[in-house]
Amino acid sequence: MLADAFAAERLRLAKARGLLFWGFLFVPLMSLAFGLIGTVITVATRRAPGDPGLTFAANDLAKAASEAMTQTDLIPVQLFFMLAAAGLVADDYRWETWRLVTPRNTRANLLVAKLMTFGVGAAGSILLLAVFSMVSALIDGLATGDGFTSNFSFATDLVRMGGSFATSWLELIAMASLAMLLVVLTRNAIPAVISAIGLWAVQLLAIDRIAKGLTGPPGVFDYAFLPAFSADVLRTALLAGAPPESQPAAWPLAFLALALWAAGLAALAVWAFQRQDLTRE
DSSP: OOOHHHHHHHHHHHHHHHHHIIIIIIIHHHHHHHHHHHHHHHHHHOOTSSTTTTTOBOOOOHHHHHHGGGGGGGGHHHHHHHHHHHHHHHHHHHTTTTHHHGGGGHHHHHHHHHHHHHHHHHHHHHHHHHHHHHHHHHHHHHHHHHOOOOOOOOHHHHHHHHHHHHHHHHHHHHHHHHHHHHHHHHSOOHHHHHHHHHHHHHHHHHHHHHHHTOOSSOOHHHHHHHHHHHHHHHHHHSOOOOOOGGGTTTTHHHHHHHHHHHHHHHHHHHHHHHOOOOOGG
16 A cells, blocks of 8 residues: 555655656756856866966765765755655645545555655755766866766775765655655745754754764754754765764764654654544635
Protein backbone atom coordinates (compact mmCIF):
# COMPACT_ATOMS: atom_id res chain seq x y z
CA MET A 1 0.00 0.00 0.00
CA LEU A 2 2.87 2.37 0.76
CA ALA A 3 4.42 1.56 -2.61
CA ASP A 4 1.15 2.48 -4.35
CA ALA A 5 0.93 5.79 -2.47
CA PHE A 6 4.58 6.54 -3.24
CA ALA A 7 4.09 5.82 -6.95
CA ALA A 8 1.02 8.06 -7.02
CA GLU A 9 2.87 10.91 -5.32
CA ARG A 10 5.79 10.66 -7.71
CA LEU A 11 3.37 10.83 -10.64
CA ARG A 12 1.63 13.87 -9.15
CA LEU A 13 4.96 15.63 -8.61
CA ALA A 14 6.06 14.89 -12.17
CA LYS A 15 2.90 16.56 -13.44
CA ALA A 16 3.15 19.51 -11.06
CA ARG A 17 5.78 21.27 -13.14
CA GLY A 18 5.72 24.50 -11.18
CA LEU A 19 6.31 22.73 -7.87
CA LEU A 20 8.98 20.52 -9.41
CA PHE A 21 10.85 23.46 -10.93
CA TRP A 22 10.70 25.94 -8.06
CA GLY A 23 11.07 23.34 -5.33
CA PHE A 24 13.86 21.17 -6.69
CA LEU A 25 15.35 22.50 -9.95
CA PHE A 26 15.57 26.25 -9.42
CA VAL A 27 18.30 26.17 -6.76
CA PRO A 28 20.76 23.97 -8.72
CA LEU A 29 20.16 25.98 -11.90
CA MET A 30 20.80 29.26 -10.09
CA SER A 31 23.94 27.80 -8.53
CA LEU A 32 25.21 26.90 -12.02
CA ALA A 33 24.28 30.34 -13.35
CA PHE A 34 26.14 32.13 -10.54
CA GLY A 35 29.18 29.93 -11.10
CA LEU A 36 29.26 30.71 -14.82
CA ILE A 37 28.75 34.42 -14.16
CA GLY A 38 31.68 34.32 -11.75
CA THR A 39 33.85 32.75 -14.44
CA VAL A 40 32.84 35.42 -16.96
CA ILE A 41 33.64 38.19 -14.48
CA THR A 42 37.00 36.61 -13.67
CA VAL A 43 37.96 36.34 -17.33
CA ALA A 44 36.75 39.86 -18.08
CA THR A 45 38.51 41.58 -15.19
CA ARG A 46 41.68 39.55 -14.80
CA ARG A 47 44.91 41.39 -15.37
CA ALA A 48 47.96 39.89 -17.02
CA PRO A 49 49.14 36.64 -15.39
CA GLY A 50 52.54 38.20 -14.66
CA ASP A 51 51.12 40.99 -12.50
CA PRO A 52 52.66 40.89 -9.01
CA GLY A 53 50.49 39.69 -6.16
CA LEU A 54 48.03 37.81 -8.34
CA THR A 55 47.69 34.13 -7.54
CA PHE A 56 44.80 31.89 -8.51
CA ALA A 57 44.23 28.47 -6.97
CA ALA A 58 43.63 25.46 -9.15
CA ASN A 59 40.08 24.14 -9.19
CA ASP A 60 39.35 21.18 -6.90
CA LEU A 61 36.33 19.42 -8.43
CA ALA A 62 35.70 17.14 -5.45
CA LYS A 63 35.89 20.01 -2.96
CA ALA A 64 33.62 22.11 -5.16
CA ALA A 65 31.02 19.32 -5.19
CA SER A 66 31.19 18.88 -1.41
CA GLU A 67 30.85 22.59 -0.72
CA ALA A 68 27.99 22.92 -3.20
CA MET A 69 25.96 20.25 -1.41
CA THR A 70 26.24 22.21 1.84
CA GLN A 71 24.54 25.25 0.29
CA THR A 72 21.28 23.84 1.61
CA ASP A 73 22.13 25.41 4.98
CA LEU A 74 21.37 28.86 3.52
CA ILE A 75 17.96 30.25 4.50
CA PRO A 76 17.07 31.44 0.94
CA VAL A 77 17.88 27.97 -0.40
CA GLN A 78 15.90 26.23 2.33
CA LEU A 79 12.92 28.44 1.50
CA PHE A 80 12.48 26.84 -1.93
CA PHE A 81 12.71 23.32 -0.50
CA MET A 82 10.16 24.14 2.19
CA LEU A 83 7.78 25.53 -0.43
CA ALA A 84 7.98 22.14 -2.13
CA ALA A 85 7.48 20.19 1.10
CA ALA A 86 4.52 22.29 2.19
CA GLY A 87 3.02 22.29 -1.29
CA LEU A 88 2.99 18.50 -1.45
CA VAL A 89 0.60 18.41 1.52
CA ALA A 90 -1.22 21.73 1.27
CA ASP A 91 -2.52 21.04 -2.23
CA ASP A 92 -4.70 18.23 -0.86
CA TYR A 93 -6.29 20.68 1.57
CA ARG A 94 -6.65 23.35 -1.10
CA TRP A 95 -8.32 21.10 -3.66
CA GLU A 96 -10.10 18.95 -1.03
CA THR A 97 -8.63 15.74 -2.46
CA TRP A 98 -8.17 14.06 0.92
CA ARG A 99 -11.74 12.79 0.58
CA LEU A 100 -10.75 10.90 -2.56
CA VAL A 101 -7.51 9.33 -1.35
CA THR A 102 -8.05 8.56 2.33
CA PRO A 103 -10.63 5.78 1.66
CA ARG A 104 -8.10 4.05 -0.61
CA ASN A 105 -5.09 3.97 1.71
CA THR A 106 -4.08 4.58 5.30
CA ARG A 107 -3.32 8.11 6.39
CA ALA A 108 0.13 7.08 7.57
CA ASN A 109 0.99 5.69 4.14
CA LEU A 110 -0.31 8.79 2.39
CA LEU A 111 1.76 11.22 4.44
CA VAL A 112 4.89 9.05 4.52
CA ALA A 113 4.64 8.74 0.72
CA LYS A 114 4.66 12.53 0.46
CA LEU A 115 7.75 12.74 2.66
CA MET A 116 9.44 9.99 0.60
CA THR A 117 8.61 11.90 -2.58
CA PHE A 118 10.15 15.02 -1.10
CA GLY A 119 13.19 12.97 -0.07
CA VAL A 120 13.70 11.76 -3.64
CA GLY A 121 13.32 15.27 -5.01
CA ALA A 122 15.68 16.73 -2.40
CA ALA A 123 18.27 14.02 -3.08
CA GLY A 124 18.14 14.73 -6.80
CA SER A 125 18.45 18.47 -6.18
CA ILE A 126 21.46 18.03 -3.89
CA LEU A 127 23.16 15.80 -6.44
CA LEU A 128 22.45 18.37 -9.15
CA LEU A 129 24.10 21.00 -6.97
CA ALA A 130 27.21 18.81 -6.85
CA VAL A 131 27.21 18.02 -10.58
CA PHE A 132 26.59 21.62 -11.64
CA SER A 133 29.31 22.82 -9.28
CA MET A 134 31.78 20.41 -10.85
CA VAL A 135 30.71 21.54 -14.33
CA SER A 136 31.16 25.18 -13.29
CA ALA A 137 34.59 24.45 -11.80
CA LEU A 138 35.57 22.55 -14.96
CA ILE A 139 34.55 25.45 -17.20
CA ASP A 140 36.29 27.90 -14.87
CA GLY A 141 39.53 25.93 -14.96
CA LEU A 142 39.51 25.77 -18.75
CA ALA A 143 38.37 29.35 -19.35
CA THR A 144 40.69 31.05 -16.87
CA GLY A 145 43.65 28.73 -17.31
CA ASP A 146 43.85 28.04 -13.57
CA GLY A 147 43.80 24.30 -14.20
CA PHE A 148 42.82 21.61 -11.75
CA THR A 149 44.32 20.17 -8.60
CA SER A 150 45.76 16.68 -8.84
CA ASN A 151 45.77 15.76 -5.14
CA PHE A 152 42.56 13.75 -5.32
CA SER A 153 42.17 11.14 -2.60
CA PHE A 154 39.44 8.64 -3.40
CA ALA A 155 38.78 7.63 0.20
CA THR A 156 38.93 11.13 1.70
CA ASP A 157 36.98 12.90 -1.00
CA LEU A 158 34.38 10.15 -1.24
CA VAL A 159 33.75 10.34 2.51
CA ARG A 160 33.59 14.12 2.34
CA MET A 161 31.12 14.14 -0.55
CA GLY A 162 29.02 11.34 0.93
CA GLY A 163 28.96 13.04 4.33
CA SER A 164 28.01 16.39 2.82
CA PHE A 165 25.15 14.76 0.92
CA ALA A 166 23.87 12.84 3.96
CA THR A 167 24.04 15.90 6.22
CA SER A 168 22.20 18.19 3.81
CA TRP A 169 19.60 15.55 3.00
CA LEU A 170 18.88 14.73 6.64
CA GLU A 171 18.53 18.38 7.57
CA LEU A 172 16.12 18.98 4.69
CA ILE A 173 14.10 15.91 5.71
CA ALA A 174 13.88 17.25 9.27
CA MET A 175 12.75 20.65 8.00
CA ALA A 176 10.28 19.08 5.54
CA SER A 177 8.79 16.94 8.32
CA LEU A 178 8.32 20.07 10.41
CA ALA A 179 6.77 21.92 7.47
CA MET A 180 4.38 19.03 6.77
CA LEU A 181 3.42 18.86 10.44
CA LEU A 182 2.63 22.57 10.41
CA VAL A 183 0.59 22.20 7.21
CA VAL A 184 -1.46 19.48 8.89
CA LEU A 185 -2.05 21.71 11.91
CA THR A 186 -2.80 24.91 9.97
CA ARG A 187 -4.16 23.43 6.70
CA ASN A 188 -2.18 26.13 4.91
CA ALA A 189 1.24 26.20 3.25
CA ILE A 190 2.31 29.80 3.91
CA PRO A 191 2.23 29.73 7.75
CA ALA A 192 3.97 26.35 7.65
CA VAL A 193 6.81 27.58 5.43
CA ILE A 194 7.30 30.80 7.40
CA SER A 195 7.27 28.96 10.74
CA ALA A 196 9.65 26.22 9.61
CA ILE A 197 12.14 28.71 8.18
CA GLY A 198 11.71 30.96 11.20
CA LEU A 199 12.44 28.17 13.67
CA TRP A 200 15.59 27.26 11.76
CA ALA A 201 16.66 30.91 11.57
CA VAL A 202 16.19 31.35 15.32
CA GLN A 203 18.59 28.47 15.87
CA LEU A 204 21.31 30.46 14.10
CA LEU A 205 21.32 32.97 16.95
CA ALA A 206 21.67 30.19 19.51
CA ILE A 207 24.41 28.53 17.45
CA ASP A 208 26.33 31.81 17.30
CA ARG A 209 26.18 32.19 21.08
CA ILE A 210 27.25 28.58 21.62
CA ALA A 211 30.17 28.89 19.20
CA LYS A 212 31.46 32.07 20.86
CA GLY A 213 31.46 30.54 24.33
CA LEU A 214 32.67 27.08 23.33
CA THR A 215 35.96 25.92 24.84
CA GLY A 216 35.48 22.20 24.29
CA PRO A 217 33.14 19.70 22.65
CA PRO A 218 29.48 20.74 22.96
CA GLY A 219 27.14 19.01 25.35
CA VAL A 220 24.38 16.54 24.58
CA PHE A 221 21.70 19.19 25.11
CA ASP A 222 23.17 21.36 22.36
CA TYR A 223 22.46 18.56 19.89
CA ALA A 224 19.18 17.53 21.49
CA PHE A 225 17.55 20.94 21.14
CA LEU A 226 19.28 22.34 18.05
CA PRO A 227 19.13 20.16 14.91
CA ALA A 228 20.67 22.99 12.87
CA PHE A 229 23.64 22.92 15.25
CA SER A 230 24.14 19.21 14.61
CA ALA A 231 24.13 19.89 10.86
CA ASP A 232 26.66 22.69 11.27
CA VAL A 233 28.94 20.46 13.33
CA LEU A 234 28.87 17.80 10.63
CA ARG A 235 29.56 20.30 7.84
CA THR A 236 32.46 21.85 9.76
CA ALA A 237 33.95 18.45 10.50
CA LEU A 238 33.70 17.52 6.81
CA LEU A 239 34.88 20.71 5.15
CA ALA A 240 37.06 22.54 7.64
CA GLY A 241 39.71 21.79 10.23
CA ALA A 242 38.90 20.62 13.73
CA PRO A 243 37.66 23.42 16.00
CA PRO A 244 36.14 22.36 19.34
CA GLU A 245 32.67 21.90 17.90
CA SER A 246 33.90 19.46 15.25
CA GLN A 247 36.12 17.08 17.16
CA PRO A 248 36.05 13.51 15.75
CA ALA A 249 34.24 12.29 18.86
CA ALA A 250 31.40 14.76 18.28
CA TRP A 251 30.26 13.98 14.75
CA PRO A 252 28.57 10.59 15.46
CA LEU A 253 26.46 12.25 18.15
CA ALA A 254 25.61 15.10 15.80
CA PHE A 255 24.61 12.67 13.04
CA LEU A 256 22.47 10.62 15.43
CA ALA A 257 20.77 13.74 16.79
CA LEU A 258 19.95 15.01 13.30
CA ALA A 259 18.58 11.62 12.25
CA LEU A 260 16.43 11.42 15.40
CA TRP A 261 15.05 14.91 14.74
CA ALA A 262 14.11 13.91 11.19
CA ALA A 263 12.46 10.67 12.33
CA GLY A 264 10.75 12.27 15.32
CA LEU A 265 9.24 15.16 13.38
CA ALA A 266 8.06 12.78 10.65
CA ALA A 267 6.42 10.53 13.25
CA LEU A 268 4.78 13.54 14.90
CA ALA A 269 3.39 14.71 11.54
CA VAL A 270 1.91 11.26 10.87
CA TRP A 271 0.45 11.11 14.39
CA ALA A 272 -1.22 14.51 14.00
CA PHE A 273 -2.59 13.66 10.55
CA GLN A 274 -4.05 10.36 11.74
CA ARG A 275 -6.04 12.18 14.41
CA GLN A 276 -7.19 15.08 12.30
CA ASP A 277 -10.85 15.61 11.45
CA LEU A 278 -10.99 15.88 7.67
CA THR A 279 -14.73 16.34 7.45
CA ARG A 280 -14.13 20.09 7.43
CA GLU A 281 -12.45 19.81 4.04
